[in-house]
Amino acid sequence: MKKVAFIINPYSAKKNYQPFVDSLKKRIEKANFYISESLEGTETFIKENFENTDIFVAVGGDGTISSVAKSLINTGKILAIFPAGSGNGFSNETNFTKNLDGLLAKIKACQFREIDTFKVNDQLSINVSGTGFDGKVVKEFEKTSRGFKNYIQVSIKTFFKYKPINVKFKSEKFKQHDGEYLMLNVANTRQFGNNAYIAPHASTVDGLVEIVLVKKFPLTYGALFATRMFTKNLKEDKYVTYLSVPEIEFSVNTKDWHLDGEYNEISSPVHIKVLPKSLKILV
Numbered sequence: 001m002k003k004v005a006f007i008i009n010p011y012s013a014k015k016n017y018q019p020f021v022d023s024l025k026k027r028i029e030k031a032n033f034y035i036s037e038s039l040e041g042t043e044t045f046i047k048e049n050f051e052n053t054d055i056f057v058a059v060g061g062d063g064t065i066s067s068v069a070k071s072l073i074n075t076g077k078i079l080a081i082f083p084a085g086s087g088n089g090f091s092n093e094t095n096f097t098k099n100l101d102g103l104l105a106k107i108k109a110c111q112f113r114e115i116d117t118f119k120v121n122d123q124l125s126i127n128v129s130g131t132g133f134d135g136k137v138v139k140e141f142e143k144t145s146r147g148f149k150n151y152i153q154v155s156i157k158t159f160f161k162y163k164p165i166n167v168k169f170k171s172e173k174f175k176q177h178d179g180e181y182l183m184l185n186v187a188n189t190r191q192f193g194n195n196a197y198i199a200p201h202a203s204t205v206d207g208l209v210e211i212v213l214v215k216k217f218p219l220t221y222g223a224l225f226a227t228r229m230f231t232k233n234l235k236e237d238k239y240v241t242y243l244s245v246p247e248i249e250f251s252v253n254t255k256d257w258h259l260d261g262e263y264n265e266i267s268s269p270v271h272i273k274v275l276p277k278s279l280k281i282l283v
């Protein structure tokens with residue numbers, strides 16, 4: 001069996017990680033696992049175990065996976081996931097489930113593929129990052145006890161108060177898209193999480209990200225927009241424009257971003273760049 005280390009985020013989703021630890025201990029004698037108290041803790045653990053580990057398993061949501069992936073980019077090490085977040089966008093898109101025996105079988109087989117990731121200025125993103133409405137939603141959501149219900153409540157409240165963002169592209173080629181938007185997202189995979197497909201045609205192996213520009217729509221349109229998002233039909237929506245690019249630069253009049261669902265401040269100009277095939281992931 002390949003050498004494997006588990007990084008468990010005790011703050012993910014329902015903070016109910018003990019059953020996972022118990023199951024792991026039952027299946028692997030002397031399992032190498034780490035309950036991470038911080039991003040720095042994860043970084044140090046990976047550094048200390050780097051030489052003697054082939055596969056790092058992130059146990060958590062997209063934020064946790066991203067924090068582990070950061071140390072594995074363009075190295076020979078393989079990322080695996082036990083999904084334990086509230087949205088689990090990235091793990092849904094990379095075929096990881098909550099079946100521990102299935103995961104251990106995959107670890108034993110040790111097959112992997114290489115996928116793209118991207119940078120937002122100097123920060124790594126693996127799934128979907130964005131600014132505008134959903135950057136603000138994530139900021140407000142982080143003040144709640146999280147969960148899908150809080151996410152919907154915060155989204156509706158924020159919608160009423162929200163002023164569109166102003167986006168200006170650097171390249172002449174994209175100037176026609178300068179303007180006011182409800183939100184701008186950058187998608188490496190198809191979904192935010194919870195099967196909300198913001199970019200249903202996105203691929204993690206095409207060397208491109210989808211820049212998703214969403215014009216502000218009337219609240220009454222929200223239900224149709226959401227239906228299209230959950231049924232993978234957003235591509236035909238008149239309020240949405242997609243730009244498929246390997247790299248792009250723009251300015252936006254807010255610093256409120258979410259990177260893989262975690263609130264971050266990002267200053268303009270914003271440079272988005274795909275890192276093609278930069279992450280080895282267990283299949």
Ligand SMILES: Nc1ncnc2c1ncn2[C@@H]1O[C@H](COP(=O)(O)OP(=O)(O)OP(=O)(O)O)[C@@H](O)[C@H]1O
Pocket residue numbers: 009010011012013014036037038039042060061062063064065067068084085086087088089146193260261262
């Ligand atoms: N490696 C880590 N160690 C400790 N805490 C982390 C780590 N990575 C992220 N966090 C913090 O833990 C919290 C939850 O993280 P995560 O995004 O993994 O779960 P989630 O929000 O429940 O899931 P999802 O992103 O799928 O909705 C975040 O507030 C984040 O700041």
